[in-house]
Amino acid sequence: MLISGGVGCYCHTSLKPEVSSVNGSGTKILIVDDEESLRSLIEIYLSNNNYEVISASNGREALEKIDRDKPEIIVSDIMMPEMDGYELLGILKGSAEYSDIPVIMLTSMDEDMDKIHGLSAGADDYMTKPFNMEELLLRIEKLLFLKRRIAGAEYRFTESQKLLDLTKEELLKAHKQLKKIMLESLEGLVTALEARDKYTRGHSERVAAYAGGIAREMNLDNIDTIIIAARLHDIGKIGVRDNILYKGEKLTKEEKAIIEAHPVKGAEIIGKISFLRDIVPAVKYHHERYDGTGFPEGLRGDEIPLAAKIIAVADTFDAITTDRPYRKGLDFDHALNELQGNAGTQFDPVVIEYFLKILNTK
Ligand SMILES: [Fe+2]
DSSP states (O other), X not given: OEETTEESOSSOOOOOHXXXXXXXXXXXXXXXXXXXXXXXXXXXXXXXXXXXXXXXXXXXXXHHHHXXXXXXXXXXXXXXXXXXXXXXXXXXXXXXXXXXXXXXXXXXXXXXXXXXXXXXXXXXXXXXSSBOHHHHHHHHHHHHXXXXXXXXXXXXXXXXXXXXXXXXXXXXXXXXHHHHHHHHHHHHHHHHHHHTSTTTTTHHHHHHHHHHHHHHHTTOSOHHHHHHHHHHTTGGGGGSOHHHHTOOSOOOHHHHHHHHTHHHHXXXXXXXXXGGGGGHHHHHTTTOOTXXXXXXXXXXXXXXXXXXXXXXXXHHHHHHHSOBTTBOOOOXXXXXXXXXXXXXXXXXXXXXXXXXXXXXXX
């Protein structure tokens, strides 16, 4: 039996299991229709099926009820006084807050073009009067079922995303920790290497401090990289035998060649560690000279990476201000004079200028 709307029965018994599992259970539903008797019939039927029914006689009243009662689904007529169903639909689907509420148009406008217009305007379903109440209920429950399934999927997606973010965060933390341990191990190697000789003890730490100071004064954006490079600049000496490395007297030609291979050896060691690749050029070229007479490649001027030129100044300053087996360390002023005297030949004059600036301001 049809409702013109007329209705055949006031309860439903033949829903598919997945849809019937939706069940009214207090779900709020808004019925918008200017025909009071029809609203009452739908209200009785849906209330019998455990829905909490709210009703409104036109679009304007419906908006007030939506704001106040937040229904989960709306069944709306089209032709109504004050505000018709299309205007109501337009406001709802254009609103961030209410666009997710499913809307079923229930109308006597039954031409194909009417249906196309209604569905194109954003209606989630379109039923024409006269209608069967059980069919209306089925359509309501199908839409609610879909809405909840989408909400469930969105929830699961958000939760998975959170879990993924957490895992990513943990991984980043572990990676950072691993880098720190790796760096500390390498620094430990250099410290152990230098500690075997009283003249070189603490050398790399001091070079890192001076190089970091110059980099800061020059306002560079890779200060940390330069400090790490300075800390590890002589790591290539690890493969050099003690009797050559700490020989007090003049080195033979072969011994000199072995010592002078340490920047390249160091670059090879560092180059194998992916997160330290940035410092390879600084390690490899820290014995180049500004005038092109250094080693390993005889680079000159701006061919030499800036980080390497900074380390060269810091390295030499520490070497000449600390005692060596064959001479006492120079005092501060003499060391500065020596650096200045070699600006433009051994050292980049710009780097020297910045180094003098920080020393003079201390
Ligand atoms: Fe060196």
